[in-house]
Amino acid sequence: MSAADLAYHRGMGRWEPNGRGRLAQAALDLYVERGFDQTTVAEIAERAGLTERTFFRHYADKREVLFDGAATLQQLMVDAAAAAPEAASPLEATAAALDALGEMFDGRRDFALRRHSVISVNPELQERELIKLARLTEAIAATLRERGVGEPAASLTAQAGIGVFHVSFQRWVAPGETRKLDELMREGLEELKAVIR
Amino acid sequence: MSAADLAYHRGMGRWEPNGRGRLAQAALDLYVERGFDQTTVAEIAERAGLTERTFFRHYADKREVLFDGAATLQQLMVDAAAAAPEAASPLEATAAALDALGEMFDGRRDFALRRHSVISVNPELQERELIKLARLTEAIAATLRERGVGEPAASLTAQAGIGVFHVSFQRWVAPGETRKLDELMREGLEELKAVIR
DNA sequence: ATAGGCGAGGTCAGCGGCTGACATCGAGCG
DNA sequence: CGCTCGATGTCAGCCGCTGACCTCGCCTAT
Numbered sequence: 161m162s163a164a165d166l167a168y169h170r171g172m173g174r175w176e177p178n179g180r181g182r183l184a185q186a187a188l189d190l191y192v193e194r195g196f197d198q199t200t201v202a203e204i205a206e207r208a209g210l211t212e213r214t215f216f217r218h219y220a221d222k223r224e225v226l227f228d229g230a231a232t233l234q235q236l237m238v239d240a241a242a243a244a245p246e247a248a249s250p251l252e253a254t255a256a257a258l259d260a261l262g263e264m265f266d267g268r269r270d271f272a273l274r275r276h277s278v279i280s281v282n283p284e285l286q287e288r289e290l291i292k293l294a295r296l297t298e299a300i301a302a303t304l305r306e307r308g309v310g311e312p313a314a315s316l317t318a319q320a321g322i323g324v325f326h327v328s329f330q331r332w333v334a335p336g337e338t339r340k341l342d343e344l345m346r347e348g349l350e351e352l353k354a355v356i357r
Numbered sequence: 358m359s360a361a362d363l364a365y366h367r368g369m370g371r372w373e374p375n376g377r378g379r380l381a382q383a384a385l386d387l388y389v390e391r392g393f394d395q396t397t398v399a400e401i402a403e404r405a406g407l408t409e410r411t412f413f414r415h416y417a418d419k420r421e422v423l424f425d426g427a428a429t430l431q432q433l434m435v436d437a438a439a440a441a442p443e444a445a446s447p448l449e450a451t452a453a454a455l456d457a458l459g460e461m462f463d464g465r466r467d468f469a470l471r472r473h474s475v476i477s478v479n480p481e482l483q484e485r486e487l488i489k490l491a492r493l494t495e496a497i498a499a500t501l502r503e504r505g506v507g508e509p510a511a512s513l514t515a516q517a518g519i520g521v522f523h524v525s526f527q528r529w530v531a532p533g534e535t536r537k538l539d540e541l542m543r544e545g546l547e548e549l550k551a552v553i554r
Numbered sequence: 555a556t557a558g559g560c561g562a563g564g565t566c567a568g569c570g571g572c573t574g575a576c577a578t579c580g581a582g583c584g
Numbered sequence: 585c586g587c588t589c590g591a592t593g594t595c596a597g598c599c600g601c602t603g604a605c606c607t608c609g610c611c612t613a614t
Contacts, residue, residue, distance in 0.1 A: 179562080200599065214563055216601065250552055286491075287484035294487055315524045316549045323516035327509050352513045355447055356553045376591080397570065411592055413572065 180218045182208040187225040191278045196285060223288045226275060230292045234299050236260050241303045250309045254321035255349060257300055261325060262342030276333045297322045324348040377415045379405040384422040388475045393482060420485045423472060427489045431496050433457050438500045447506045451518035452546060454497060458522060459539030473530045494519045521545040
C-alpha cells in the first residue's frame with residue numbers, strides 16, 4: 161500500500177464512516193493527478209479503502225462522482241426563483257436564481273477550478289455537464305410555469321438565464337480573470353439584452 | 358441468416374460498396390426496433406454484413422452513428438451566417454443560419470422523427486446531442502467574431518439562437534404539431550425578444 | 555443479554571464497448 | 585504479372601458496469 165493511500169484510510173475498518181465522501185475525494189484527486197481516462201474505478205476504490213463494486217453502489221458511473229452537487233444546486237436555484245416577488249418578470253425571477261448560484265460558487269472557487277480543470281479536457285465529462293445544465297434549465301422553466309408564465313416563454317427565459325451563466329462561468333475560470341461570478345453574470349445579462357433587439 | 362438481413366447485403370462480398378452507409382442504416386433500424394441499450398454493436402455489424410471491428414473504424418462509438426450529419430449541418434449554418442449582409446446585426450446573421458437549418462429539416466421530417474424517437478428515450482444519446490449543439494453554438498459564435506462581433510456578445514447571441522432552435526425543435530416533433538420548423542423558430546425568436554427586456 | 559433485522563460492504567462471474575496488433579483480401583497500377 | 589495500398593477480418597485483452605449471493609456488525613425489541 162502506498163503512502164498516499166494511508167491518508168485516506170489509515171486504520172479504517174470495513175465500517176469506517178463516509179465511504180461515499182472518501183470515494184468522491186479519491187476520485188477527484190486521481191482525476192487531477194493522472195487524468196480521467198488514466199484512472200480506473202478499481203484504483204479509486206482502492207484509494208478510498210473500498211471495492212470497485214461499492215463505488216457503483218454510490219455512483220451510477222465513473223463520471224457521476226464529479227456531479228454529485230448538481231441536485232443541491234438545482235434546489236437552490238429553483239427555491240430562489242420561486243421566492244421572487246410575485247410582481248417580478250420571468251427574467252427577474254431567473255436572475256434571482258442566478259444570484260443564488262453566484263453566491264454559492266464564489267465561496268468555492270478553489271474546488272470549482274480543480275473540478276473544471278478535469279472536465280475541460282474531457283469530452284465525456286463535458287457531455288455530462290451539459291445534460292446537468294439542460295435538466296437545470298428544465299427545472300427553472302417548470303418553476304416559471306408555476307409562476308404563471310406560458311410556453312415557449314418559460315423555456316426560452318430559462319435557457320437565456322442558463323446561457324448567461326454558462327458564458328459567464330467560462331470567463332470566471334479563465335486565467336487572469338479577477339471579477340466575481342455574480343458580477344460577470346450581471347454584465348452578461350445586460351449584454352444579452354443589448355444584443356437581442 | 359434472417360430475411361431482414363438479406364435486404365442489407367444480398368450477395369454482398371467483402372468489398373461491397375458503402376459499408377459506412379449500411380452500418381448507419383442497420384444501426385438506426387435496430388435502435389428503433391429494439392432500443393439503443395438492447396442493441397449490440399456486433400448485431401449492427403452483422404446486419405450490415407460486416408464485423409464489429411469495422412463498425413469502430415467508421416464510427417468512434419456506438420452513439421456517433423446517429424450524429425453523422427452534424428458536421429454537414431454545422432457547415433450549412435456557418436456558411437449561412439457568414440453570407441449574411443455585412444450590415445446585418447449579430448442576431449440577424451444568426452437568424453439566417455436558423456433559416457438554413459429549418460429548410461434542411463423540413464425536407465427530412467420522417468428521418469428526424471425516427472431519429473428523435475430513439476434519442477428522446479435515452480440519456481446517453483441526449484448527452485451526445487447536447488455536446489453537438491454546444492459545438493455548433495461555438496462554431497456560430499466564431500463566425501460572428503469573424504464578422505467583428507466582440508465577446509461576450511458573440512457567444513450570447515449564438516446561444517440564444519441555438520436555444521431558440523432547441524425549443525422550437527421540441528415543439529416541431531411534438532405529437533399533433535403541424536406548423537413548419539422555420540415558422541416555429543421565427544415565432545420563438547419573437548417570443549425571446551419579448552421576454553428579454 | 556441476545557436474536558434477528560437490516561443496511562453497508564465484499565466476492566465472483568460475466569457481458570459488452572472499445573482498442574491494438576497483425577493477417578488478409580482485392581482493386582488498380584506500373 | 586507482381587506490387588502497393590486501403591478496407592476488412594481475426595484475435596486477445598482491458599475496463600466499465602451489473603446481477604446474484606454472501607458477510608459483517610450495529611440496533612432494537614423482547
